[in-house]
Amino acid sequence: MKRALITGVTGQDGSYLAEFLLEKGYKVYGLRRRTSTPNYENVQKIKDQIEWLSGDLTDMASLMEAVRVSQPDEVYNLAAQSYVAASWPQPLATGHMTAISVTNMLEAVRLMKPDAKYYQASSSEMFGKVQETPQRETTPFYPRSPYGVAKVYGHWITVNYRESFNMFACSGILFNHESPRRGLEFVTRKVTDAVARIKLGLQTDLKMGNLDALRDWGFAGDYVKAMWLMLQQEEPDDYVIATGEMHSVRELLETAFSYVDLNYRDYVIIDSQFVRPAEVDLLLGDCNKAKERLGWEIELSFKQLIHMMVDEDLRRVQAEQKY
Numbered sequence: 001m002k003r004a005l006i007t008g009v010t011g012q013d014g015s016y017l018a019e020f021l022l023e024k025g026y027k028v029y030g031l032r033r034r035t036s037t038p039n040y041e042n043v044q045k046i047k048d049q050i051e052w053l054s055g056d057l058t059d060m061a062s063l064m065e066a067v068r069v070s071q072p073d074e075v076y077n078l079a080a081q082s083y084v085a086a087s088w089p090q091p092l093a094t095g096h097m098t099a100i101s102v103t104n105m106l107e108a109v110r111l112m113k114p115d116a117k118y119y120q121a122s123s124s125e126m127f128g129k130v131q132e133t134p135q136r137e138t139t140p141f142y143p144r145s146p147y148g149v150a151k152v153y154g155h156w157i158t159v160n161y162r163e164s165f166n167m168f169a170c171s172g173i174l175f176n177h178e179s180p181r182r183g184l185e186f187v188t189r190k191v192t193d194a195v196a197r198i199k200l201g202l203q204t205d206l207k208m209g210n211l212d213a214l215r216d217w218g219f220a221g222d223y224v225k226a227m228w229l230m231l232q233q234e235e236p237d238d239y240v241i242a243t244g245e246m247h248s249v250r251e252l253l254e255t256a257f258s259y260v261d262l263n264y265r266d267y268v269i270i271d272s273q274f275v276r277p278a279e280v281d282l283l284l285g286d287c288n289k290a291k292e293r294l295g296w297e298i299e300l301s302f303k304q305l306i307h308m309m310v311d312e313d314l315r316r317v318q319a320e321q322k323y
């Protein structure tokens with residue numbers, strides 16, 4: 001039985017990855033941080049199948065202990081402060097949780113289980129002010145937020161541990177990936193949740209920031225398969241994971257509102273509090289390397305994804321009203 005250790009297992013990606021690995025027969029260890037109000041919403045169905053370990057990304061001793069106890073074949077480092085907008089008001093916390101914590105995790109693996117395969121969750125936010133379009137593995141980084149800067153550190157320290165210590169360490173440069181489990185502060189989920197509430201008469205408007213931003217949005221369930229595939233290869237390497245299609249925030253609004261026969265122009269208000277100090281205008285990924293070497297393909301299109309998220313939010317909001 002293969003053993004996997006996942007950090008960030010209660011998050012969107014961690015929960016999909018845990019389900020995927022459990023189905024493959026893995027023993028899954030999940031790292032959880034002690035909080036006074038734990039949130040297991042994303043892992044409700046599989047909570048009892050996960051071996052829970054207590055630890056904190058910023059406490060290397062706890063990570064060493066987690067690796068020692070779990071003796072993993074594969075480590076997926078998904079935990080971080082993951083919301084771009086929150087990285088300006090909390091740049092140092094973001095640096096600790098999103099950058100330095102990667103070295104903590106790599107050190108824990110190097111010291112306790114150096115032959116474990118390691119996956120680092122890198123991000124298209126590293127491309128920031130894009131230096132070429134579409135962006136691929138060789139495109140230079142130009143991050144535009146404390147979050148993006150922290151992710152660049154995480155990416156390069158992963159590459160460095162591979163080259164310095166011959167560790168099987170991979171960095172997945174994932175473009176935006178969404179699902180009904182996406183946090184409500186991210187733009188896709190903010191929109192699909194608002195559409196459900198407006199449709200059900202519980203909300204009257206939606207305050208938004210920059211509608212011209214362009215993103216390459218895919219389905220998180222498809223993207224966690226790419227993480228696993230990277231660790232099944234002969235050699236460790238870095239891969240861009242994306243759909244190769246780009247849509248604006250305005251198109252996202254149009255797609256979500258029109259699905260329930262509403263016009264977004266009747267509800268959306270531009271509010272400067274959601275405009276960022278520095279913006280990433282466009283992200284578009286070239287994932288040909290992943291397609292060719294990993295045989296990875298997306299299964300859900302942008303439209304299918306947004307419709308599925310609206311359906312799920314309608315169902316959830318309706319159920320909440322019953323209580």
Ligand code: GDP
Nearest residue numbers: 084185186187188207208209210211213249274
């Ligand atoms: P990011 O690409 O990781 O920052 O993912 P987000 O979902 O947070 O934001 C995607 C894009 O949507 C960014 O360019 C934001 O500036 C833009 N955007 C426009 N209005 C909003 C909003 O109200 N909330 C969020 N989160 N993003 C918005």
